[in-house]
Amino acid sequence: MGPVSIERIDARIKWGLVITGILTLGFLAAAALRENVWAEWRVVRKEYAALLREKATDERGRALAGQFQVEIAQAVIPALSTVDRCVTCHAGIDDPRMADAKQPFRTHPGDYVKNHPVEQFGCTVCHRGQGRALAFEEAKAEGHHWDYPLLPVELTQASCGVCHTAEEVSDKGGARLAAGKALFEAKGCQACHKLGGRGGNLGPALDNEGLKVRGMLPMAGVQGPRTLPQWLIEHFRDPQAVVAGSQMKPPQLSEEEITQLTTYMLSLQVRDLPQTYLSPAKHLEIYKKTHPDPLSGEELYNRFCAACHDLGRHGRYDKFFNQFMPAVRGVSFIQLASSEFIEQTIRQGRPGTLMPSWGEAAGGLSDAEIQRIREYLQSTPIAPNEQISPEVVQAAQVNALPVAGDPARGKAVFTRHCAGCHLNGLAPIVFNPALLKNAPDGFLYATIAHGRRNTPMPGFLGPDQGGFRPQDIADAVMYLRSVGGGNVGAPGQAVSVK
Numbered sequence: 265m266g267p268v269s270i271e272r273i274d275a276r277i278k279w280g281l282v283i284t285g286i287l288t289l290g291f292l293a294a295a296a297l298r299e300n301v302w303a304e305w306r307v308v309r310k311e312y313a314a315l316l317r318e319k320a321t322d323e324r325g326r327a328l329a330g331q332f333q334v335e336i337a338q339a340v341i342p343a344l345s346t347v348d349r350c351v352t353c354h355a356g357i358d359d360p361r362m363a364d365a366k367q368p369f370r371t372h373p374g375d376y377v378k379n380h381p382v383e384q385f386g387c388t389v390c391h392r393g394q395g396r397a398l399a400f401e402e403a404k405a406e407g408h409h410w411d412y413p414l415l416p417v418e419l420t421q422a423s424c425g426v427c428h429t430a431e432e433v434s435d436k437g438g439a440r441l442a443a444g445k446a447l448f449e450a451k452g453c454q455a456c457h458k459l460g461g462r463g464g465n466l467g468p469a470l471d472n473e474g475l476k477v478r479g480m481l482p483m484a485g486v487q488g489p490r491t492l493p494q495w496l497i498e499h500f501r502d503p504q505a506v507v508a509g510s511q512m513k514p515p516q517l518s519e520e521e522i523t524q525l526t527t528y529m530l531s532l533q534v535r536d537l538p539q540t541y542l543s544p545a546k547h548l549e550i551y552k553k554t555h556p557d558p559l560s561g562e563e564l565y566n567r568f569c570a571a572c573h574d575l576g577r578h579g580r581y582d583k584f585f586n587q588f589m590p591a592v593r594g595v596s597f598i599q600l601a602s603s604e605f606i607e608q609t610i611r612q613g614r615p616g617t618l619m620p621s622w623g624e625a626a627g628g629l630s631d632a633e634i635q636r637i638r639e640y641l642q643s644t645p646i647a648p649n650e651q652i653s654p655e656v657v658q659a660a661q662v663n664a665l666p667v668a669g670d671p672a673r674g675k676a677v678f679t680r681h682c683a684g685c686h687l688n689g690l691a692p693i694v695f696n697p698a699l700l701k702n703a704p705d706g707f708l709y710a711t712i713a714h715g716r717r718n719t720p721m722p723g724f725l726g727p728d729q730g731g732f733r734p735q736d737i738a739d740a741v742m743y744l745r746s747v748g749g750g751n752v753g754a755p756g757q758a759v760s761v762k
């Protein structure tokens with residue numbers, strides 16, 4: 265190849281520059297067209313203008329079509345800090361003639377928009393999504409930049425709960441929300457979750473569940489879109505698939521129930537809306553969080569205890585938790601345990617086990633509520649052949665043993681006769697200091713002597729049961745005390761542990 269002249273190189277550079285210049289201008293022009301003439305909202309708006317002309321059969325229709333502009337329409341609502349441009353595309357939501365039109369032109373279903381005028385409420389207060397967006401994908405906002413993407417249509421009733429009570433809208437467009445709330449109560453979710461300061465402590469409090477954002481939740485196990493609603497749905501289907509090692513038992517729900525509960529979860533929001541946006545019933549509900557309506561002992565039990573203790577009539581080993589759930593309404597337990605013992609156990613729980621503490625400062629139950637639950641446990645019917653004799657019941661209330669016990673001998677008894685159940689997760693841990701502090705000696709003695717009906721705990725006293733003498737039982741009791749601690753009452757005294 266010979267040398268290339270300077271002129272040839274110059275000319276090549278010049279042509280190069282001209283071509284890149286033209287390409288750049290082309291791109292800019294296309295971008296400008298896309299932004300303005302071909303912008304999604306403009307195309308939609310023009311299509312709607314044509315639809316309006318098509319539907320204009322009378323004078324009024326022709327006037328509406330004539331006035332319609334291809335421009336951005338929006339609701340600016342300072343009280344809610346929103347600017348919603350959804351109506352730019354959803355231009356037919358309040359026009360009954362659009363009932364059969366395709367989206368986004370279709371008339372809004374139900375009375376939602378009638379009851380909540382667009383100028384005062386906008387759309388995102390119910391639907392979420394990005395109000396200012398002028399393209400549908402951006403309004404949907406499922407990407408990472410927006411905290412609260414458009415709710416799936418079937419979950420939109422969640423928003424009613426921000427301003428109304430679920431009960432108030434149950435037959436006025438909020439049926440799914442109301443069903444979700446009822447399910448939450450019926451399933452006893454508060455056994456493990458606090459709401460309004462009341463509930464167990466195994467799972468997180470749910471007061472602000474509906475405002476959780478992506479970053480607060482482990483998304484790796486989620487199959488569908490990585491949004492809060494989808495996370496909740498998949499978590500209800502299978503908690504362990506979404507949260508590895510979760511202690512939430514799979515709740516066994518139908519798909520419709522999952523939709524209902526997810527709707528209710530999304531409605532739980534701690535928000536500062538202007539008071540005028542809340543219905544009177546909602547105001548009352550917020551007040552009642554700190555002044556709850558009195559629930560009966562049975563209602564309290566179903567809400568806070570049943571998820572772990574079932575009906576409470578039978579003791580059972582729980583495979584999922586690898587822990588024994590005692591029969592708290594069992595006929596032996598309720599006859600032998602004193603009212604004080606039961607109330608203190610509920611109030612303080614059993615640290616080191618799943619049994620949480622329900623006192624005001626922890627589970628949020630008042631003394632009066634704990635008393636009502638105790639009365640409910642004690643109201644369990646007792647058949648004549650299940651009656652324990654008054655002398656045995658009396659002795660169980662007292663902090664005394666019929667003979668002095670010896671812990672060293674008791675250790676041998678325990679190892680031989682008790683450890684197989686009580687040290688293997690098949691029965692409660694009987695060295696628990698919280699148990700031993702509240703239980704009088706007489707109660708421990710009677711429990712070991714006579715056992716607990718409808719549970720695996722056998723009675724040991726006498727030839728027809730375990731063949732123990734009173735001495736063996738007293739020894740076992742003293743062994744438990746030597747490991748787990750004494751009782752708060754004085755020896756030989758009737759016990760009151762208030």
Ligand code: HEC
Binds near residue numbers: 391403
């Ligand atoms: C650029 C035009 C446009 C804007 C702006 C827009 N939408 Fe839409 N929207 C559409 C279109 C088009 C559809 C139909 C989409 C489809 O069927 O895939 C739709 C569908 C919907 C649906 C039904 C979704 C479904 O799964 O059935 C809802 C709800 C909705 N929009 C709400 C909103 C809300 C709320 C806003 C404002 C935050 C909004 N849209 C803004 C164009 C728009």
Ligand code: HEC
Binds near residue numbers: 354382389
């Ligand atoms: C008061 C709450 C509320 C407001 C405000 C509201 N919507 Fe809805 N919208 C709903 C509910 C709830 C549904 C689901 C209806 C159902 O479950 O039958 C819905 C459904 C829709 C659908 C889907 C309809 C279909 O046939 O699938 C669209 C689109 C929609 N809304 C758009 C809007 C737009 C645009 C606005 C604002 C102008 C708006 N909505 C304002 C509550 C609301």
Ligand code: HEC
Binds near residue numbers: 376423427433
């Ligand atoms: C941002 C707060 C807010 C949201 C969200 C909201 N509402 Fe309302 N709603 C109101 C207010 C405030 C009124 C009273 C309007 C008035 O009378 O001026 C109202 C009125 C109503 C009414 C008519 C009055 C009545 O009691 O008969 C119904 C029905 C209703 N809402 C149902 C719903 C349903 C269903 C939803 C959820 C899809 C919902 N609302 C979402 C605030 C809200």
Ligand code: HEC
Binds near residue numbers: 452476496499507525
């Ligand atoms: C036996 C105890 C238990 C019961 C009963 C229970 N949960 Fe859970 N739940 C947990 C635990 C533990 C977690 C935390 C681990 C996880 O996320 O799976 C959890 C997590 C959750 C979460 C996710 C919270 C978050 O933001 O991380 C929701 C929502 C939830 N539960 C709802 C419910 C509902 C609704 C019910 C009733 C149908 C229920 N739970 C019953 C123990 C329980």
Ligand code: HEC
Binds near residue numbers: 580
């Ligand atoms: C076959 C298994 C089994 C054997 C053997 C057994 N227990 Fe139990 N024990 C249980 C179960 C299960 C419970 C809880 C029953 C319930 O209320 O549901 C229990 C309850 C108790 C309680 C009451 C605990 C509480 O939290 O109130 C004491 C005390 C007790 N056992 C001591 C003993 C002693 C001492 C022995 C040996 C002499 C023994 N048990 C042998 C299964 C057993």
Ligand code: HEC
Binds near residue numbers: 571
């Ligand atoms: C998260 C599960 C869970 C919840 C919720 C729960 N408990 Fe328990 N409870 C247990 C377990 C496990 C034990 C046994 C603890 C042990 O091994 O000592 C227990 C023990 C008890 C005992 C002692 C029984 C005995 O044999 O001495 C009583 C009484 C009791 N629970 C009452 C209640 C009441 C009332 C509620 C509701 C207010 C409640 N529990 C809620 C798991 C639970």
